[in-house]
């Protein structure tokens with residue numbers, strides 16, 4: 001395992017993020033802190049909800065297109081950013097088995113990377129599996145070099161980056177790529193507002209609990225005293241920026257103490273704190289942003305209903 005990021009680095013970033021986010025106006029928290037063990041389990045549950053189409057749609061595209069992806073890329077190495085759900089990885093690994101020599105899952109947390117990697121290695125004898133603990137916005141240049149790499153960034157996670165960060169990320173990614181490398185990018189598409197909002201505000205309240213989970217994380221990691229149930233889940237479509245915003249709305253006037261930061265913050269009744277943006281894309285915007293980063297969009301696939309997209313791009 002290559003570690004470019006330690007538990008200490010992560011703890012430091014959390015402190016910075018929470019201090020900045022809670023003292024800013026309006027208050028915000030970055031979505032990367034949703035995913036502790038409970039948050040990851042809640043996200044898994046979200047992916048199975050009727051209302052949450054992205055995971056299902058992306059799997060549909062991958063199933064249909066994996067052979068083409070293999071034929072076009074002839075990848076020797078699969079680098080997966082945010083080494084996510086094993087299932088999509090397996091679809092790719094199976095399709096690429098003719099040319100693939102190594103698999104490199106990259107994630108900010110080493111905890112479940114090793115376990116996932118061991119399972120994959122066992123099922124694919126002859127495949128070299130090399131896990132990398134890194135922040136893919138910070139450590140792109142440290143990722144293993146090689147010929148004919150396929151860099152997969154799936155799930156629509158690129159939508160969580162604010163536009164400026166996304167442009168920087170794509171440019172940084174391009175800078176690490178050579179001729180013969182490809183990027184496989186999953187991105188959710190603009191669609192009917194009602195469906196978008198329901199996908200982020202499900203009837204069973206799983207997304208609401210996922211959203212509030214960031215407060216449990218801060219309570220535990222930074223000795224804070226948030227009462228998660230005193231915050232209401234809000235999901236709104238921002239039509240100007242074409243993204244879904246998740247917020248936590250304070251149901252009353254309340255003072256919060258974050259012991260680990262020696263910080264006190266007040267929330268007014270009705271005050272909203274943004275916890276996530278999830279940008280939705282159009283083909284033209286993806287093509288132009290990839291182009292601006294120095295990449296060419298070679299293929300653009302959607303599922304049958306046009307809900308979700310997979311882009312295949314190269315320098």
Ligand code: AVJ
Pocket residue numbers: 046054155156157159160199200207276277278
């Ligand atoms: C894992 C970032 C793709 O933005 O749709 C799901 C996270 N947030 N429900 C998304 C999420 C609320 C998800 N990503």
